Amino acid sequence: MDTMAKLAILAEAAKYDVSCSSSGVSRKNQGGIGNAKSYGICHTWSADGRCISLLKILLSNDCIYDCRYCANRRSNDIPRASFSPREIADLTIQFYRRNYIEGLFLSAAVEKSPHHTMEKIIKTLTLLRQGYGFHGYIHVKIIPGADPVLVQQAGLLADRMSVNIEQPSEESLRLLAPQKSLPQLYAPMQQVREQIRLNKEDRKRFRHTPKFVPAGQSTQMIIGASPDSDLTILKTTQALYQTFDLKRVYFSAYVPINQDSHLPAPATAPPLLREHRLYQSDWLLRFYHFQAEEIVDVGHAYLERDIDPKTSWALRHPEFFPLEINRASYEELLRVPGIGPKSAWRIVTQRRLAAISADQLKKLGVVYKRAQYFITCKGVCPSNQSFDPLIIRRLLSPPPQPEQMTLF
């Protein structure tokens, strides 16, 4: 099989992995090729609008597991292929020189055993880093069940590592991936978290200690393959951030690829809007100091479709509004729909010099269309609207449409 045919199979097999970020680490080029920028760089966008930053590829799609949701499960009759470490390294370097990619995202189906697969991954990374002098970004999948020593070795070569928990709850995982369990998936996450922490301590004392997973770890779960509510998903997400210091939790709207009694029928559209709302909530958790319990609760276990989660929170908390722009703290400003971390910072820095009036807000990057209902400027409410959640909800909801055409 030539490289062309293998690439076709193994890129196709890797496409359901969401993460493609190349941010969070600065790495210098030390006499070889490549570096990494903390802001991350996207190199192109595919026809589905997702960014391509890394060469996202499987080492092999020949899997011993039979997870129900997965395209590469053992019981699927699909062409199988494997790359050799040299082929992957060569492809990475040649793409990188042409500025097609920012680095490599290497994952693998579990071929023979977790140890065997992890060893092959390490061999590829070693070849790239040492053989080719590659200093670009590398994201690598941890194969659950692999020896902790192997995980550590890989961590010294990679920038980011991830284990996909795939399902937000133990029950769903047991149902859909009978050969996996949450404790088995959490073990390597726990290990990586501990070692990142130790490594940070060591680096304070010995400057040349090699970095261990400097861009942190991430994970991914599939949305809509199991009946879990948004409440479960967001609580799991929050717990993951807190317990394992994850950098990101990714959501992947389930694309029905397999015929299975436990899964949505193959004609079901992927829940893209739900995925979008979950990402918005994820941003609230990470950048807006929200708690999962504020976004969804037992009474509202699902996110609203018509209104984003932040506006939804604001409308449920009329006691908080309207806020005076010139007096509210940074934290309070972050709670206003239409104001983000950057515009909140601009407001705080500018109002030290002069009070801010309503017409200046747009220039500060505030989404005035939304924010106007929730604020006062110098004591005046710019929308001339008394704060009535019902009216504001009607004003902010999209006009009724026969069918939602596109998402973004």
Next chain:
Amino acid sequence: MDYLYDSSFDGLLTCIYHHYYQQAATGIYPQDHYQLTLLNNSHVVTRNPAYAARVYAAIEEKISPSSLILVYQGFLSSSPGKENLILNYLRLGFRLGAAVDFYHSHPQVQPLHKIARQVTREVHRILGLLRFADQGGFLYAGLSPDHDILTLIADHFAERLANERFIIHDQKRNLAVIYDGQTMPEPELPPQRQWYLIPLDHKPESSLVEEDHYQQLWKLYFDKISIDFRRNPRLQAQFIPQRYRPHLVEFQPARQEPAPKNEG
């Protein structure tokens, strides 16, 4: 008095110098696009590196180093009135000092921030969207950016592709950055400038831009990585506007058709 300058950064700074030491400027314009009017008299300013250096240092000291960067970024913009935005900004900046950048919505500040942001945004975009083609002895990348950003992207590629030879060619402005990482003159003396900006008006011969094996592989990868169920060309177009696509391998039609025309 309208000052006319030669479109160089030093020329612009010389105008700023004259604005303070000779006669206040009513406006600064590039000399080759200036429309003579009856109302304003105009004066062609000769570039003076010594004056420019004084203004340069003054911005850095009396306002702030980040202001200087902002002014340079604004200067690289292709926005027509950029000189006057810079002049207005500096007039306020020399009064207020470093605090000027906190007047985010001030009419003498916000417009310059805006055009500088357009420039830095394009720089970031191009860091990802630049495509090199292997020409045997060197790598070649052509682009036609909105703003004059070559000097802002050169360092990035010189560090990243330290051991390569490359040309980055702005086909719109006939400028190119050349870098040679293979023949280092003095190993002990790290060269101050690793790359050079030169005028270049030849487009590469079409026989030179022949498609190599890795371009095919890249196109294949680009197609395979997309999920059909989520197809969303509108979202894709938001990220990669049509004007950038002529230079992107993955958006070129298959080999059989004649080579795509390069604009410029």
